[in-house]
Amino acid sequence: xxxxxxxxxxxxxxxxxxxxxxxxxxxxxxxxxxxxxxxxxxxxxxxxxxxxxxxxxxxxxxxxxxxxxxxxxxxxxxxxxxxxxxxxxxxxxxxxxxxxxxxxxxxxxxxxxxxxxxxxxxxxxxxxxxxxxxxxxxxxxxxxxxxxxxxxxxxxxxxxxxxxxxxxxxxxxxxxxxxxxxxxxxxxx
Numbered sequence: 001x002x003x004x005x006x007x008x009x010x011x012x013x014x015x016x017x018x019x020x021x022x023x024x025x026x027x028x029x030x031x032x033x034x035x036x037x038x039x040x041x042x043x044x045x046x047x048x049x050x051x052x053x054x055x056x057x058x059x060x061x062x063x064x065x066x067x068x069x070x071x072x073x074x075x076x077x078x079x080x081x082x083x084x085x086x087x088x089x090x091x092x093x094x095x096x097x098x099x100x101x102x103x104x105x106x107x108x109x110x111x112x113x114x115x116x117x118x119x120x121x122x123x124x125x126x127x128x129x130x131x132x133x134x135x136x137x138x139x140x141x142x143x144x145x146x147x148x149x150x151x152x153x154x155x156x157x158x159x160x161x162x163x164x165x166x167x168x169x170x171x172x173x174x175x176x177x178x179x180x181x182x183x184x185x186x187x188x189x
Contacts, residue, residue, distance in 0.1 A: 067096055068180040070172065071105035106176055106183075114179040115140075133175040137163060140178065 069092065072085045089105075096103045106114075112127040115136040121127070127136045138146045141162045149160035166174055180186075 064101075066102045066104055066180070068176050069093055069103060069105045070111065070176045071107050073107050073109070104180060106179055110183075111176055111179040114182050115175065118179075118182045130172060130175075134171050137171070137175060137178060 069089055072082060072089055074082045074086070093103050093105065112133065115127040115133055119127075119136050119139050121136070125132075127133050134146075145161040145163050147158075147161035147164045149156050149164060150158040163174065
C-alpha cells in the first residue's frame with residue numbers, strides 16, 4: 001500500500017511539474033510571438049531604438065534590389081557610442097535580411113580604398129575621412145556636381161548639381177553606396 005501511495009504521489013508531482021512546464025512554455029511562446037509582432041510593427045513604422053523614420057522615404061524600403069550598410073569597426077578603445085552603433089547596424093541588417101532584402105556591408109576602410117582606387121589618387125591624396133570622401137565623390141560625379149541650388153524669393157534660379165543637395169550624413173551614405181556600386185561594377189546611364 002505504501003508503494004502505491006508513493007507512486008501516486010510521484011505521479012501527481014510529475015503531473016504538476018509537467019503542467020508548470022507547459023504553462024512556462026506557453027508563456028514563453030506568447031512572449032516570443034508578442035515580441036515578434038512588436039518588432040514587426042516597429043520595423044514597419046521605421047522606429048528603431050533612438051531613431052525616427054523620415055516619412056519622405058516611405059515606400060523606398062521596398063524598391064532597392066540591394067541595401068548597403070556601413071559596417072562599424074572599432075579601432076582602439078571602444079566607446080559606448082561605437083557599441084550602440086554596431087548594435088543598431090547589426091539589428092538593422094538582420095531585420096532587413098529577415099524581410100528577404102539583399103543586404104551588403106562595407107567597412108569605412110573598404111569605402112575609402114574603393115574611392116581612392118576609383119579616382120586613381122596617389123597615396124598622399126588618398127581618401128581617409130568624410131571631407132576627402134566628399135572630394136572623391138565630386139571628382140567621380142564631375143565638375144560642378146556639388147553646386148548648391150540658388151534660390152531667389154523661394155524660387156529656384158539655378159538648379160543644384162548632381163549631388164549638390166546631399167548634406168551631412170547623406171554624404172557618408174552616398175559614399176558607401178557609390179563604393180559598393182564601383183566594387184560590384186554597377187553603372188548608371
